[in-house]
Amino acid sequence: MTYLSNVTVVRFDLSQRIQHILLITSFTMLCLTGLPQSFAATSWGQFVLWAMGGIGVVRMIHHNFAMIMVFVFIYHVITVLYALLFTRAWSMLPRIQDAQDAFQTVSYLLGRAPALPKFDRFDFRQKVEYWALIWGTLLMVLTGFILMFPITVTHYLPGIVIYAAKAAHGYEAVLAFLSIITWHMYNTHFAPNMFPVDTTIFTGMISRERLREEHSLEYERLVARESETPDHVDAQ
Template sequence: MRIRRFTPIQKTFHLLLIITFMTQAVTGMARMYESTLFGKALGAPFGGYVNCLAIHKVVGVAMLLLFVCHIIYAVILVLAGKVQSHDSLLPKLRDIKEFFGHLRWMMGGKLPRFERWAYWEKFDYWAVFWGMVLLGRTGLLLFDPVQTARYMDGSELNIALWMHRLEAGLAMGYIFLVHFSVIVLRKHSFPMDQAMWGKDADYKTVKLERPEWIERLENTGKLDGLIVKDSSPVLTTFSYLIGLGGVILGVYLVIGGLMNAHLIPW
């Protein structure tokens, strides 16, 4: 038995974000590590150092457009009154309590009773949000340096490039190490959390981790609408391919990036 946590639109957004983020990560790393064999290998499928930048720019703009679409989508959802207080991703006091409760549980205490979104999921969301703003802003500044220099001092581009790099490093480090560990390595979700695609989230796991959400759904009578049957093995395989493919690529980028960091001229 499965329970649906994400709507098809949200899943599509997530899939598009994965594709664009991975493209940006690979083309960006290919530029950064251009002087090493690792970087050359990364850039080769995209046509090398120069083409990587062209692709990086196009996909970056596509990402920003997606971001705008997402904001419009979120605003429409909120205006239509479809987001109840507990379904909202806005941080609340309860998240802080749950965070400390979760820390206590790690030291042997009792597991907090999470609602639909736990604090780390809210952080995931707002981390991407903030990353989009910072990476998108510096990326737009670097998109056409000659034009940018008309409106601000050229030396600001030095700053913009380093901000872009550091924030990209943070984004990749967070996604490839933290986010992937949570959805793949944890015993409860191993080999991969299915909440996004394919089979949706496992009902028993959700009931164990998020009893407050399930109780709320039961009380409001919405639970039955969210219960789904298992999907076809084809879709499951497909979701594993995308998800674990991304994980392998991400881990490869992290390991390659760390191993070659001393070889590149910054």
């Protein structure tokens, strides 16, 4: 263990950590109450609905946690707009460099590049996952409200919209569930350097050694700032 592995810096602030906890909670409960409704014709779907108190109770729970997710999404959008308007800094914006990094990463894995690219605060894989979450949340919120208020919606739109919303809501839910339990769970729990869990999003802290290895461009900026202000202590 090196000295840098024991020295940490802030990666996520309290607001971001709370958003993540609320997102985990709401997503888990929405899957637990939503998927059995989509597969109500199956024996396991019927069992889960029965075990949770029946379809009426399950729908009420589902709607309540949907409101929590909507709140988190709106709050997150506000924080992003604030960052864009006032700090001019938001590291999740896609860039041409992300495509170049993806190409170099694939080339490296195929043995056609000498090294992996240097990544900034978030790499291209994290950005893909983030924007998939944004798109999926928008789709689920829109179709969810259509399904919650079908009579109101059909006053303005044809009835086929309800069927389309039901199909989109169900398929996107399955896609999101599979994405989380495969891609996200692997990267945050089962990857060799993460097992059994990546605690960064919960503590907000990351070791300087890991920052240097996984986000070297951000690490270089940190070192440059510290060299300009030697009295500033950024480590915890």
